[in-house]
Amino acid sequence: MARLVLWDIDHTLIDTRGVGRELSAAAFARTTGQPMREQAKIDGITEQVIFRETARLHGLTTSRPDFERFAHALTEEHLNHINDLRERGHALPGAAAALDALDADGVQQTVVTGNVRAVAEIKLQVFGLDSRILWDLGAYGEDNDARAELVRLSLQHAHVSAETAVLIGDTPADVEGAHANGVRVIAVASGRSDETTLRDAGAETVLSDLRDTELLVKLVRNDA
Template identity: 70%
Template sequence: MMDRRIVLWDIDHTLIDTRGVGRELSAQAFEQVTGVPMLKQAKIDGITESVIFRETARLHGLHTDRHDFERFASALTKAHLARAAELRERGHALPGAAAALNALSAIPGVVQTVLTGNVRMVAEIKLQVFGLDRHIRWDIGAFGEDDDVRAELVRIALGRATSVFGEPVAPGNATLIGDTPADVEAALENGVPVIAVASGRSSADDLRDAGAVRILPSLGNTDSVVTMVQEATTSQVERRALGSGRDHDA
């Protein structure tokens, strides 16, 4: 049985807050690619970048294709690189984010990556800017260019981890940590334990209504984060043991 646990971190409003810089950079890239000022933006919470771009374009009466999105992703990456200092100055890592990452990295068998609607290069820049990238395994993460559907990103991340580690990574060997109902639903759809953090626009009640059982107000209490990750591991081991027992009894 695999003793490795994959922790899948959401980024925006879970680990960091760009405090409006992200939207400005999206608007800059959108106008560069489409030639149209971004007067409004589609819903972004829990949505992948490819969908945000497509739906934002529709709000402006535009039809886009994959090539347009790839151009947008490239422009967005360049904008983040060019304004990284401004992002660092105006945005911030959320309270407890660095401590949580450090604490989980010290637990034998825990491997941390990201599961995010951001495109990979933007995700890397965001975490590098705030010094949160040191414990992240980028090669087993899943990103906004990988699929439109967040639940599919969970499957992609598990598949990449399976390929990298050379042994099956079952849903019970992962834990997703995110701040939106979409994070909760994506995890539960795949049988992955989830820790919901009410540090974004969604309240604890919103997260509970989506199906979350383990809910934190923030990452501020490092011990609580570690305990919940360990509890998720234990509950999955116990569930497998109970299942094996039933099979044996049968």
């Protein structure tokens, strides 16, 4: 039975319905002095890489201090627009029930996300999904560029082996990052990647969404 679930956030537990991109654009402009005309690919990518590659699209070369300024600005933008997040975004169907059921089953839960930690906390708090998350066991967009390294860090923080962890996410990058560490994956086709794409990426199990709480708990237990 799994002892730890590593959740992705965006398009797995929540959907900001475009608010996230708007806040990222505002933070980018504050940090670089340029409007964000386009954004680098974001699915499954860490915030550090998104900022660096987006800056490159605008002819800019950035440093770690630049990213730290961006992360601070991005956190402020989320704090200042909590009402927009709440009104326009939403928790995905079944997310709250899944978190509660896994907690009741004795499974520890954290997040492995490309978001910086402060933004991850705001996003889940806004939609009432934060209370079951053990934040110090997670890994975040400021911790490393590579998702596989984030998974490794989270396992290290939790002091668990890969065999006792399960990652739940919605992108091929989630699948690849988990498998690079020997972690089993439950993929959810609630984002931009469909079920075929996630199976082709190697996910052991693919769900259309999180609505079937009983099934999800069984899959985490690995007795479905």
